[in-house]
Amino acid sequence: MSFEFFLGSLEIGLIYAIVSLGVFISFRLLDFPDLTADASFPLGGAICGLCLYLGINPWLATFFGTVGGCIAGIMTGWLYVRLNILQLLSSIIVMIGLYSINLRILGLGKYLNDEMDTWVGSPNLPLLSTNTIFSPFINEDATNQYIVQPLLVFIFVIAIWFLLNAFLNTQKGLALRATGTNQRMAKAQGIATGRMVILGMAISNGLIALGGSLFIQTQGSADITIGVGTIVIGLASIILGESIFSAKRMWAITLSVIFGSILYRLFIAIALGNELLKDIGIGSEDLNLITAILVVLALVLPKQLKKWKSKRGKSA
Amino acid sequence: MIKVEELQLTFNANTPIENHVLRGLNLNIKEGEFVTVIGSNGAGKSTLLNVISGDLIADSGYVIINEKDVSHLPAWRRAGLVARVFQDPMVGTCGNLTIQENLALAYNRGKRSRLIPALNHKMTDIFREKLRVLDLGLENRLSDMMGLLSGGQRQAVSLLMSTLQPSKLLLLDEHTAALDPKTAQFVLELTNQIVKENKLTTMMVTHSMKQALHYGTRTVMLHQGRVVLDVSGEERQKLTVADLLTKFEKTRGEEVTDDTLLLG
Numbered sequence: 001m002s003f004e005f006f007l008g009s010l011e012i013g014l015i016y017a018i019v020s021l022g023v024f025i026s027f028r029l030l031d032f033p034d035l036t037a038d039a040s041f042p043l044g045g046a047i048c049g050l051c052l053y054l055g056i057n058p059w060l061a062t063f064f065g066t067v068g069g070c071i072a073g074i075m076t077g078w079l080y081v082r083l084n085i086l087q088l089l090s091s092i093i094v095m096i097g098l099y100s101i102n103l104r105i106l107g108l109g110k111y112l113n114d115e116m117d118t119w120v121g122s123p124n125l126p127l128l129s130t131n132t133i134f135s136p137f138i139n140e141d142a143t144n145q146y147i148v149q150p151l152l153v154f155i156f157v158i159a160i161w162f163l164l165n166a167f168l169n170t171q172k173g174l175a176l177r178a179t180g181t182n183q184r185m186a187k188a189q190g191i192a193t194g195r196m197v198i199l200g201m202a203i204s205n206g207l208i209a210l211g212g213s214l215f216i217q218t219q220g221s222a223d224i225t226i227g228v229g230t231i232v233i234g235l236a237s238i239i240l241g242e243s244i245f246s247a248k249r250m251w252a253i254t255l256s257v258i259f260g261s262i263l264y265r266l267f268i269a270i271a272l273g274n275e276l277l278k279d280i281g282i283g284s285e286d287l288n289l290i291t292a293i294l295v296v297l298a299l300v301l302p303k304q305l306k307k308w309k310s311k312r313g314k315s316a
Numbered sequence: 317m318i319k320v321e322e323l324q325l326t327f328n329a330n331t332p333i334e335n336h337v338l339r340g341l342n343l344n345i346k347e348g349e350f351v352t353v354i355g356s357n358g359a360g361k362s363t364l365l366n367v368i369s370g371d372l373i374a375d376s377g378y379v380i381i382n383e384k385d386v387s388h389l390p391a392w393r394r395a396g397l398v399a400r401v402f403q404d405p406m407v408g409t410c411g412n413l414t415i416q417e418n419l420a421l422a423y424n425r426g427k428r429s430r431l432i433p434a435l436n437h438k439m440t441d442i443f444r445e446k447l448r449v450l451d452l453g454l455e456n457r458l459s460d461m462m463g464l465l466s467g468g469q470r471q472a473v474s475l476l477m478s479t480l481q482p483s484k485l486l487l488l489d490e491h492t493a494a495l496d497p498k499t500a501q502f503v504l505e506l507t508n509q510i511v512k513e514n515k516l517t518t519m520m521v522t523h524s525m526k527q528a529l530h531y532g533t534r535t536v537m538l539h540q541g542r543v544v545l546d547v548s549g550e551e552r553q554k555l556t557v558a559d560l561l562t563k564f565e566k567t568r569g570e571e572v573t574d575d576t577l578l579l580g
Contacts, residue, residue: 167431169433169434169435170429170430170431170432170433170434171420171424171429171430171431171432171433171434172429172430172431173434174413174417174420174421174429174434175421175429177410177413177417178410178413178421181410181411181412181413182406182407182409182410182411184371184402184407185402185407185408185409185410185421186392186410186421187370187371187390187391187392187395188369188391188392188395188400188402188408188425189392189395189421189422189424189425189426190392190393190395190396190424190425190426190427191392191395191421191429192392193392248461
């Protein structure tokens with residue numbers, strides 16, 4: 001693996017670390033299986049991409065993308081809390097609805113710029129010549145791009161990790177964690193659990209959409225398909241981090257999620273660069289299949305290992 | 317002052333498993349009273365507590381706490397008025413939060429959660445001091461996970477949590493039922509001590525008639541969703557478990573076969 005390729009994987013790993021922290025909030029803290037992620041990731045990308053296409057300040061564009069994700073999360077939370085629709089179903093409904101919205105958003109730029117007569121959806125939006133948050137730091141021949149991008153994303157990740165932990169240790173954050181683990185107790189302590197679920201979903205999907213916003217700025221285009229498997233990648237990172245670091249404290253658990261995401265990307269990179277795998281015809285199109293298998297392994301292996309250990313303990 | 321008026325509640329109305337639990341229940345509790353509540357299974361003891369706390373909303377009737385009609389408020393809106401200890405230690409506390417985080421939640425009970433640190437030194441000092449009274453060594457384990465504690469320890473902490481914020485009413489729903497006899501005794505004594513020290517208005521549901529007469533200042537017996545016996549003061553002091561049992565049998569109009577359940 002070349003150094004540049006390594007940095008590229010690191011960059012994507014760091015972007016997905018933000019996504020994984022979002023998934024961590026819904027899955028682990030709120031115990032809410034949230035498939036909205038698969039749509040809020042491209043939603044963030046689409047909104048951010050549209051803003052960039054229209055020449056809006058990249059930082060503002062990133063912010064708008066994030067807010068879009070927050071709204072998606074609020075929608076899912078609202079369907080569950082106020083309309084009593086099952087968690088999984090609420091998130092799938094929002095995900096399906098957002099697919100159309102994402103297509104529309106990706107097509108809106110060309111219509112607003114009068115390149116199209118009617119507002120039709122589009123599966124992608126090229127952003128090759130637009131400004132991104134990375135542009136000011138990249139020199140003219142773009143030789144430092146492969147360093148600047150992961151560095152800036154790294155700063156994002158550290159800032160979010162710090163803010164998230166600060167939040168989780170506030171009264172609100174504690175109320176959110178209590179809501180996720182023991183609703184009855186939370187209510188008895190006067191916590192409006194419904195609002196907490198909606199707040200948590202907003203933060204979760206906001207982070208996921210922020211990941212999407214950063215992702216399209218490193219890719220040079222926004223695409224409808226980038227969301228496929230977001231939730232599984234997030235979960236893979238969480239489980240990988242958990243099983244390797246087995247952290248107890250909140251700051252350490254969130255840190256392990258970040259490391260999990262980076263390690264996951266490196267594993268994928270190594271797997272795809274593997275000559276043996278290449279020889280038997282495995283390529284980047286098999287990424288999602290590899291991910292699915294990885295998640296199953298990560299879910300099952302620790303339990304099997306424990307079983308095996310306890311069995312050995314008994315016979316000894 | 318707690319007022320419960322004409323409470324009616326039916327579970328699964330208009331279905332084959334319809335269950336009319338509360339049938340016009342009335343109860344007045346004066347400030348500072350420690351009421352023990354007894355009754356057979358299905359008499360409506362837990363349901364009454366759940367209606368007062370807001371976990372269940374009655375079909376009709378009123379719950380008035382401190383001159384405030386809370387009949388239709390959800391549980392979390394009543395938390396500032398009502399403190400609770402649940403039967404199951406797992407319900408009353410959060411297993412994957414630390415001891416001090418659990419206490420911090422209770423310390424803020426009924427108040428808006430804000431974007432300020434949940435814990436500070438002043439709080440942990442208070443927590444440490446309060447935990448020391450329990451004499452369980454928990455004052456040195458503030459940052460341990462609640463899940464590491466035994467059921468009895470969790471109930472003791474749960475009790476402590478209910479006193480961190482002033483409340484108009486403390487509800488104890490068979491809070492020693494899930495504990496072994498020795499631990500149950502410890503938690504009961506602790507309850508008595510805490511209730512007396514803080515002069516808490518309390519309702520304690522129990523299965524044991526002995527406990528019902530030994531603790532508290534007033535005993536209420538429920539049967540088929542109504543109050544059938546209400547004794548306090550001198551009359552209650554003279555009452556023995558045997559008397560209570562006779563009255564209990566009379567109201568049921570049948571022999572009580574499972575004495576152990578009632579005397580234990």
